[in-house]
Every structure is written in C-alpha cells, then in structure tokens.
Amino acid sequence: MPWRICKRSSDGCFRGYASRESPDHARMLHRDARGGSPVTLVRIAKDWDWPDLLRQTPGGEGIWDGVRFTLDPVEECDCLVVLNNRMKSHVQTRCPEGMVWALMQEPYAWGFTDWMAEGHGAFSRVYTNYLPGRGGKYVPSHPAIPWHVDRTFDDLVSCAVPAKNRGMSWVVGSCRDLPGHMERLSFLKFLQSRATAEIDLYGRAVRYIEDKWDGLADYRYSVAAENAVWPDYWTEKIADCFLSWTVPVYHGCPNLEKYFPADSFVRIDIGRPREALKTIRRVLREDDWERRFPALDEARRRVLHEYQLFPHLARLVRAEPPGEREKVLQTIPAYRRSAGTKMRRALYKVRKQYLRLSRR
Structure with a gap:
C-alpha cells in the first residue's frame, strides 16, 4: 500500500496556548x-x-x-x-x-x-x-x-506502510567533528568504490534531500551508523528507520537489544568494512524483510510510544x-x-585536524 500523508490540523501545533506574554x-x-x-x-x-x-x-x-x-x-x-x-x-x-x-x-x-x-x-x-x-x-x-523524518506524531501513527519496492539506502551526513564521523565517511568512501549499484546514497555527504523520509520510506533496508559506539547511545539514525518501517543495517549501540527486538535490525561493524559489505550483500540476497516485519513494527511502536x-x-x-x-x-x-577543558579543547582541535589530513 502507498504511504498517505495525514495532515495536521489547520490551526497548527500550539492550539490552546495563551501568549507567553500573558500573565495567565x-x-x-x-x-x-x-x-x-x-x-x-x-x-x-x-x-x-x-x-x-x-x-x-x-x-x-x-x-x-x-x-x-x-x-x-x-x-x-x-x-x-x-x-x-x-x-x-x-x-x-x-x-x-x-x-x-x-x-x-x-x-x-x-x-x-x-x-x-x-x-x-x-x-x-x-x-x-x-x-x-x-x-x-x-x-x-x-x-x-527527536526524529528527523519530517512527519508529526499524528502523521506517523495514522499512515500506512509504504510500498517498499526498493532494496537498500543510506542517508549519510557530512560532519567531521568526531572520530566516529571520520570512520563513517571512510566507510562511505569504501562503499562508493565497491557497492554503488547495491546501495542508493543520500544526504549532505552525497546527494542532499529535503526530507529524510524520502531516502527511507521506499526501502526495505537502510544503513544506519552512529557517531559513537557506546552503551545506551542510539539516535534518530535508527529511530528514523523504524518509523519508516525500514530495517536498519546498524553500527552503534552495543546494548540495543535492551531497547528493541533483535530481529528488528541487522548489525555491522563499519570499522571492518569488508565484513560489513559481506553482511550488506547477504541481507540483500536473503531479503527477509517480511519475516522481520513483526519485530520491526514493534520497534516502531516503542519509538513512538515509549522511547x-x-x-x-x-x-x-x-x-x-x-x-x-x-x-x-x-x-x-x-x-x-x-x-x-579549555586545554582539552585546544588539543582536540589539533587531533581533529590531524585525523582529517591523515584520511585524505
């Protein structure tokens, strides 16, 4: 079924609020x-x-x-x-x-x-x-x-599952502030040299799109790589996938199973790019999105109503x-x-410049 947009009410999102200048x-x-x-x-x-x-x-x-x-x-x-x-x-x-x-x-x-x-x-x-x-x-x-797909809560709880007629995407940013950013861009460069026919690439680092939904909704799978690998640290990168019923091929939070069903995502390690690409190709070859759908739908519910x-x-x-x-x-x-921390900040800037130069 095609996705349908459920418009928010015409009086906007501040219905019932008094002016902040009002004493009441x-x-x-x-x-x-x-x-x-x-x-x-x-x-x-x-x-x-x-x-x-x-x-x-x-x-x-x-x-x-x-x-x-x-x-x-x-x-x-x-x-x-x-x-x-x-x-x-x-x-x-x-x-x-x-x-x-x-x-x-x-x-x-x-x-x-x-x-x-x-x-x-x-x-x-x-x-x-x-x-x-x-x-x-x-x-x-x-x-x-907060999620980055340009949809309201009401849009998301009332919309239908998109058609899912495409394989895999990756919406990737262009930030270069953290070691995790640089590792992600390095993995992007690796994929661009080997897998451009298998993964549709979007985002500021490749091809800008106004709404992240457009790079996720039609796809059964999407790469989602966090800025850091840390317990309890997961972000809109995986939440946006769940909200669009897209299985994340995920690099990040080591205890993600604490939050979401194991079948709702597939793990990769972008620090081991060749093994990660093998996993990506296996996912596309086996294409078990329908089997994963109940877990994916539950993960989506948890994002919207719990997390x-x-x-x-x-x-x-x-x-x-x-x-x-x-x-x-x-x-x-x-x-x-x-x-x-002022001293640490100065050293961080030196290290950041070194990492940029060393990865050219």
Whole structure:
C-alpha cells in the first residue's frame, strides 16, 4: 500500500496556548486540554531550534499522559529539563527542589562534549549515556533525540506502510567533528568504490534531500551508523528507520537489544568494512524483510510510544510527582569551560585536524 500523508490540523501545533506574554500563561499551561484539573507542567530548555519538538505529541499540543510540556520560558513549572547542559545564557524558573534535570543527547568526546562531564552542580539528576560518576545524580538513559523524518506524531501513527519496492539506502551526513564521523565517511568512501549499484546514497555527504523520509520510506533496508559506539547511545539514525518501517543495517549501540527486538535490525561493524559489505550483500540476497516485519513494527511502536522524548520524560516525571511541594527559584548557569577543558579543547582541535589530513 502507498504511504498517505495525514495532515495536521489547520490551526497548527500550539492550539490552546495563551501568549507567553500573558500573565495567565503559566496558569493556563497547568490546566489540561479541557480546562479541568491541574496537570504537571514540565519546561524544556534547549539551545537548538530544529526540529519542532512538540510535533512529537498528539495534535502538537505538548501533552503526554497527563503531563504538559512547554518550550516557553515560563516563570514557574513542576519540573525543568535542560537538554545537553550547553546553554549559552542562564536558565531561570521556579520549581520544586529535586526537579531540575538534565538529559544528555550527545556522545561523550574528550575536548568536544566536555559539558557532559562537568558543570552539573545545579542539576538534581542527570540522565545520560555517559556516566562521569557512579550513583547519585547520574542515571543511565538513552538520549531520546527527536526524529528527523519530517512527519508529526499524528502523521506517523495514522499512515500506512509504504510500498517498499526498493532494496537498500543510506542517508549519510557530512560532519567531521568526531572520530566516529571520520570512520563513517571512510566507510562511505569504501562503499562508493565497491557497492554503488547495491546501495542508493543520500544526504549532505552525497546527494542532499529535503526530507529524510524520502531516502527511507521506499526501502526495505537502510544503513544506519552512529557517531559513537557506546552503551545506551542510539539516535534518530535508527529511530528514523523504524518509523519508516525500514530495517536498519546498524553500527552503534552495543546494548540495543535492551531497547528493541533483535530481529528488528541487522548489525555491522563499519570499522571492518569488508565484513560489513559481506553482511550488506547477504541481507540483500536473503531479503527477509517480511519475516522481520513483526519485530520491526514493534520497534516502531516503542519509538513512538515509549522511547521518544515525551513518553520518556512523562514516565520519569510521573514516577516522582512533585505534588504541592514548594517552588523555589532555580538558576542554571550558562556553561563555561573550566581551565582543564579549555586545554582539552585546544588539543582536540589539533587531533581533529590531524585525523582529517591523515584520511585524505
């Protein structure tokens, strides 16, 4: 069956919101969609604009399981969640003690993402794939990075399975900041010299497409290679495959089976390119997409209803309902590198340039 687009409602994704300038804004956010009983209000602070996070909630309204999420700088909330601890200016709001959290969404890289390892004093809890300390405030977590296919939650839950009349694709980026980026580009170069007839290549590194869906939806399989191989670190690279019912041929998270059925993906190691290409060719030859479909469909359900940002945060917040606890002024300072990390940053830049030159 061909995929059909299910349009969002014409009044957009901010239906029912008061203006952030309104003095009643915070009060309105604390009421459910029917104006009834109070709901838990979670403020999300982040330093990036795309993609639109609220599109990942039903109707784009920012509500999940009785928890309302806002991206607005409200003066008070029940929980504050900062994505990635790299804010360029301070974040301030009133909320209960113990309800100021960080969620790390990048892989840790010495000299590059040092904010994952320092500057956490203002947070009562840090959900992260990299644990700079044992116990206490640090809790293992997947990153819950937003999907990159240009579809809303409503689009995705109501669309039909695409026709799947093509074999394998790879939508690959052009970043060169991390060793994992360079390894991925090296694997791309290897495939371009040996397998261009077997894999359709897209992305900024090859052939730009406006919507990642267009490089996934028609394909039964797609290569998905993470920036780093680290427990609990998996991203939109594999989630986008699941959302389009495309089996990921995957390099990355070593404990992915903790999250998804084993039959929903195929593992490769791009650090061993010849063996990876053998696996790719075997996958295309055996072509067991239909056998894998139940596991693939279950993985898709888990992304949409369990692991994406809003069900993930709603579950964590509801496990510790703030209730009527007193709200106090909380300030998250802008991230500033320590003297030690400034030195690491300088060394990282030297190493990055060396890696670029050595891979030419």
